[in-house]
Amino acid sequence: MNSNKTTIAALLALLVVAGIYWFMGGQGKVKMAPVAEEKLSMAAYIKQPQPKDLAPFAMVDASGAPKDISALKGKVTLLNLWATWCAPCRKEMPELAKLQKEMGGPDFQVVELSEDLKGYQASADFLKQVGADNLTLYADQKATALDAVKAPGLPVTLLLNREGQEVGRLLGPAPWASDEAKAIIKAAIDVH
Structure with missing residues (x-):
């Protein structure tokens, strides 16, 4: 049966x-049915009520020299944590390069912190390939920065004041070259 x-x-x-x-x-x-292209948005941007000190984390520059978060002091900095394997990270890279081209200077910079375990050179090669090699690049070879900034995933972008403190953050890809993003950054620059 x-x-x-x-x-x-x-x-x-x-x-x-x-x-x-x-x-x-x-x-x-x-x-x-075809899925509509996801539009980038600044809606997820969170402004901190007060500037927050960042927990320490290690990174290296192009020569392999160790750096810490003090390397980010002096200018308002848009610090983008990303990796070459992260599709949303790749999507926003042209926006970040355009923002640096339009606003970068003595008061502002875009800094890329690669969380890619392939190392600095793989990340630098990728930035060159996508036309974003105008961005300052550091590598987090021990992948500790994501934990230090208490972010659940990539990309995460922190807006830092001249003292290297976080004044805002956005998790996910964003239209960083948009007028809305530039207004947020300009407001941070104008705070002395």
């Missing part, structure tokens, strides 16, 4: 699979 139940169950399963295959047009896949 158990043998008959097993045979019947197997035949029913086969019929269900055949029905699904037929329903999908014999193609083996469902055709879906």
Whole structure:
């Protein structure tokens, strides 16, 4: 009797699979409507009520020299934590490069902190490939910065004041070259 139940169950399963295959047009896949391109937004930007000191973390520059967060003092800095394997990170990279080109100077800079375990050179090669090699690059070879800034994932971008304190953050990709983003940055620059 158990043998008959097993045979019947197997035949029913086969019929269900055949029905699904037929329903999908014999193609083996469902055709879906195209998904609209996700628009980048500044809606997730969080302004800190008071500037916050960052927990220490280590990073290295192009020569492999160790740096710490004091390297980010002196200018208002947009610090972007990213990795080459992170699709949303890659999506916002042209925005960051454009922002640096338009606003970078004595008062402001965009700094890329790569969380990529492939190391500094792989990240530098990627920035060059996408035309974002105008950005200052550091590498977090021990992948400790993400934990230090208490971010759940990549990308995360911190807006730092001249003292290297966090004044705002945004988790996820954003339109950093937009007028809205520039207004946020200009307000940070104008605070002396």
